[in-house]
Amino acid sequence: GESVGLHLPTLSVQEGDNSIINCAYSNSASDYFIWYKQESGKGPQFIIDIRSNMDKRQGQRVTVLLNKTVKHLSLQIAATQPGDSAVYFCADQASSTGNQFYFGTGTSLTVIP
Amino acid sequence: GAVVSQHPSRVICKSGTSVKIECRSLDFQATTMFWYRQFPKQSLMLMATSNEGSKATYEQGVEKDKFLINHASLTLSTLTVTSAHPEDSSFYICSATAELYEKLFFGSGTQLSVL
Numbered sequence: 001g002e003s004v005g006l007h008l009p010t011l012s013v014q015e016g017d018n019s020i021i022n023c024a025y026s027n028s029a030s031d032y033f034i035w036y037k038q039e040s041g042k043g044p045q046f047i048i049d050i051r052s053n054m055d056k057r058q059g060q061r062v063t064v065l066l067n068k069t070v071k072h073l074s075l076q077i078a079a080t081q082p083g084d085s086a087v088y089f090c091a092d093q094a095s096s097t098g099n100q101f102y103f104g105t106g107t108s109l110t111v112i113p
Numbered sequence: 114g115a116v117v118s119q120h121p122s123r124v125i126c127k128s129g130t131s132v133k134i135e136c137r138s139l140d141f142q143a144t145t146m147f148w149y150r151q152f153p154k155q156s157l158m159l160m161a162t163s164n165e166g167s168k169a170t171y172e173q174g175v176e177k178d179k180f181l182i183n184h185a186s187l188t189l190s191t192l193t194v195t196s197a198h199p200e201d202s203s204f205y206i207c208s209a210t211a212e213l214y215e216k217l218f219f220g221s222g223t224q225l226s227v228l
Contacts (some may be wrong), residue, residue: 008154034216041221043119043206044157089156091217099145099210101217103157 008087010108019077019111023090023104026071030092034101035064035075037086046090048073077109085111115141117209119220126197127228134192134223136207142187143209147217148180151204163190197227 001055013019025033036044050057050064052072057064063076073090087108091101116139126132136146145164149157160181163169169182179201181193190209194201204224208217 008156036219041204041222041224043117043208043221046216046218049216091157098162100147100159100162101208102159103149106156108154 008106008108010110012110012112015082015111015113019075019080019084019109021075021077021088021107021109023073023075023107024071025073025090025092025104027092027094028071029094029096029103030071031095032093033064033073034068034091034093035062035073035093036089036103037084038089038106039086041044047088080109080111082111082113083108098106115139115209115211115218117207117218118159119207119223121223122221123224123226125226125228129196132194132197132225134194134205134207134225136190136192136209136220138188138209138218139145141209141211142188143190144211145188146184146207146209148182148190148192149206150221151206151209153204157206160192165189169191197225199227201225202227 009081034049035047038044048059048064061078065074087106089106093101118137120135121145133215148160160175161171162167163182163184165184165187169179185188207220
């Protein structure tokens with residue numbers, strides 16, 4: 001992830017619509033990526049992960065897309081629900097340099113009932 | 114999924130005192146634990162990487178004498194904020210992983226308020 005320290009961008013969607021949250025990373029050596037959801041005052045919760053040998057991975061109502069060419073990651077949430085309201089972060093790891101995960105800026109998602 | 118327990122969840126202390134935060138992996142052996150710091154409405158900032166039995170590796174700009182990390186066993190890491198000052202007030206979160214390519218599991222965080 002990149003841009004740590006900047007304030008969170010926000011996204012508002014209507015309940016039932018699909019949400020797309022984007023993330024850019026800067027390290028071309030990053031080869032493992034995770035999306036996390038964080039609710040206020042809590043630690044991040046794992047949503048979905050993807051390795052660099054894939055460009056798409058699907059979970060339950062969520063899909064992660066990876067574009068290594070432009071170093072971009074996206075999280076798609078289908079049929080967004082009020083319980084999806086939270087801050088979403090991507091994190092990346094470059095296995096060649098260690099096992100640290102660095103977090104992106106994050107996006108605050110608000111679902112309007 | 115794996116459980117990481119962090120304690121305390123909230124602490125208020127006077128300026129100049131030291132505060133210890135514990136992070137435990139409850140159902141797996143964590144070869145590596147990470148400590149993050151988070152300011153309101155901002156992202157998680159990696160402070161240090163802690164490997165069991167060895168000295169922690171600190172990120173650039175993080176004072177190792179200020180933030181003491183001990184990883185005495187495969188299930189416990191502690192972060193001690195020494196001589197805390199109001200600017201140390203923040204949300205501190207630990208995480209643990211078992212091996213490379215394993216996803217991070219996070220504790221519930223500790224809100225530190227220094228008066």
